[in-house]
Amino acid sequence: MKYVVVILDGAAGWPLPAFGEKTTLEAADTPHLDALARSGMVGLARTVPEGTEPSSSAACTSILGYDPVADHVGRGAIEAASIGIELADDEVALRLNTVTITDGVMTSYAAGHIPTEESHEIITELAAELDDETFRLFPGVAYRHILVVKGHPELLDCSYTPPHDISDKPVEGHLPGGAGAELLHAYMRRARPVLQRSAVNRRRLDAGLLPVTEVWPFWPGARPKGLVPFFERRGLTAAMTSGVDLLNGLAVLTGIDRLAIAGVTGGSDNDYAAQAQGALAALADHDLVIIHVESPDEEGHAGDAAAKVAAIEAIDREVMGRVRRCVEELRVLAMPDHPTPVALKTHVGEPVPFVLWGPGIESNGALSYGESAAAATGLVVDPGSGVMDLLLG
Numbered sequence: 001m002k003y004v005v006v007i008l009d010g011a012a013g014w015p016l017p018a019f020g021e022k023t024t025l026e027a028a029d030t031p032h033l034d035a036l037a038r039s040g041m042v043g044l045a046r047t048v049p050e051g052t053e054p055s056s057s058a059a060c061t062s063i064l065g066y067d068p069v070a071d072h073v074g075r076g077a078i079e080a081a082s083i084g085i086e087l088a089d090d091e092v093a094l095r096l097n098t099v100t101i102t103d104g105v106m107t108s109y110a111a112g113h114i115p116t117e118e119s120h121e122i123i124t125e126l127a128a129e130l131d132d133e134t135f136r137l138f139p140g141v142a143y144r145h146i147l148v149v150k151g152h153p154e155l156l157d158c159s160y161t162p163p164h165d166i167s168d169k170p171v172e173g174h175l176p177g178g179a180g181a182e183l184l185h186a187y188m189r190r191a192r193p194v195l196q197r198s199a200v201n202r203r204r205l206d207a208g209l210l211p212v213t214e215v216w217p218f219w220p221g222a223r224p225k226g227l228v229p230f231f232e233r234r235g236l237t238a239a240m241t242s243g244v245d246l247l248n249g250l251a252v253l254t255g256i257d258r259l260a261i262a263g264v265t266g267g268s269d270n271d272y273a274a275q276a277q278g279a280l281a282a283l284a285d286h287d288l289v290i291i292h293v294e295s296p297d298e299e300g301h302a303g304d305a306a307a308k309v310a311a312i313e314a315i316d317r318e319v320m321g322r323v324r325r326c327v328e329e330l331r332v333l334a335m336p337d338h339p340t341p342v343a344l345k346t347h348v349g350e351p352v353p354f355v356l357w358g359p360g361i362e363s364n365g366a367l368s369y370g371e372s373a374a375a376a377t378g379l380v381v382d383p384g385s386g387v388m389d390l391l392l393g
Contacts, residue, residue, distance in 0.1 A: 001331060002283045002287060002331075003331050004289055004333070005063065005290045006315070006320065007063060007290065008293055008334065009056060009295075009296055010056075010338060010339070011024070012340075013308075013340060014341040016342070016343070018305065024309050025312060025370050026368075026370035028313045032317070032321050033316050036334065037355045037357075037366045038366065038367060040357030040363060041361050041364050042369065042373060043377050043380060043381060044380045045352055045354050045382070046351045046381070046383060047384035048062070048338055048349035050349075052068060054338050055162070056338065060246065060292070061385075063337060063384065064230065064254060064256075064388065065233070066227070073221055073224045073253060074092075074093070074219065077223065079140065079146055080093040082140075082252060083140055085138055088150070091151075092156055092222055094218060094220045095145070096147040097218075098122060099214050102213070109143075109166075109167055109301070110142065111213075113142065113143065119139065119142055119212075122212055126215070129194050149183070152180050152183060155183070155220050158177060158179070158181045159176065160220070163218070176217065191214065195212050195214070198212070234392060237285070238287065239258070239290070240259065240289070240291075240292065241258075241261050241289070242266075243266035251290075259289075270293065272315060272319055276323065277322065280326050295311035298311075301346065303342050303345045308342060329359060332355075332356070333356055334354070335354035335355070356387075356390055
């Protein structure tokens, strides 16, 4: 038996009047997901435990079959692992976004979705002036980067606000808080004049694009310890494809092979067909493949309902369609990690709909795939890590 897991990041959401009180997932034309739902098992899964931040870190950890509380690794450390950073015991890794703040308002948590090449130029400029015995800055993908701070474990206990949680809102009151936070405030202040002089920012302004005005650190993590590899836990070889550092970092920490597939990104320019083809080809020498697609979440953060629907439809057409046509004997799990309601532009921790399909899995009566159809079955998997048990059981 072979297994495929498809994570439609952030695809779930809330009903919208513009869609006749349907969610974006329900409004999307998803014939392949609906077909799987009619002949498979549909339900809701609580991927984010009560009291846990509704981040992809917790939610995707659950989908992989781990406990996001007992097996917790700070997100900064997960993303650091993705780009090969080995943390010392006295170091803390923080996610650091390049952002645009205008008149005290978070205009863009992603600096207008700055491309990786330009973002790397800016990070190089910042590192040249700000790296020292305490701080080291590393470039990631697009607007997502890593700041490593040495000798300040108190940063693990500070309070943080992800910048996507305050899109189009004042940033006052949302800066890092608590013991040691002033260290980060000072770093942010030191970055501003470097950004003002940046040649990249001058080019972006000349082109009518948003400049990077600030850096925003959040999501700290220490050196990971004790995470049991997926193969030891499940007895299966696994591979993953994703366009974002978080999922690639989880792959590194759990011993899941990372697939290098050209065209895979974290946005709407993702090559869905290539991602699906590359993942399914990996079944030749792996028992299980994970296809993580980020684009619905990005459109949810942007508050663009139509673009989110388009992303979901692309996943159904290019990914789920190919999964259904795969000649291998497959069991399939498809689900979002968390909802990203377009009205809110950020994550919530509500349960998400899942569909399981394949040999040995019987229909439980759903006629389509979506939040309402999943709720109507009455099946709730809590904790969400149990969905992996159902898939492999």
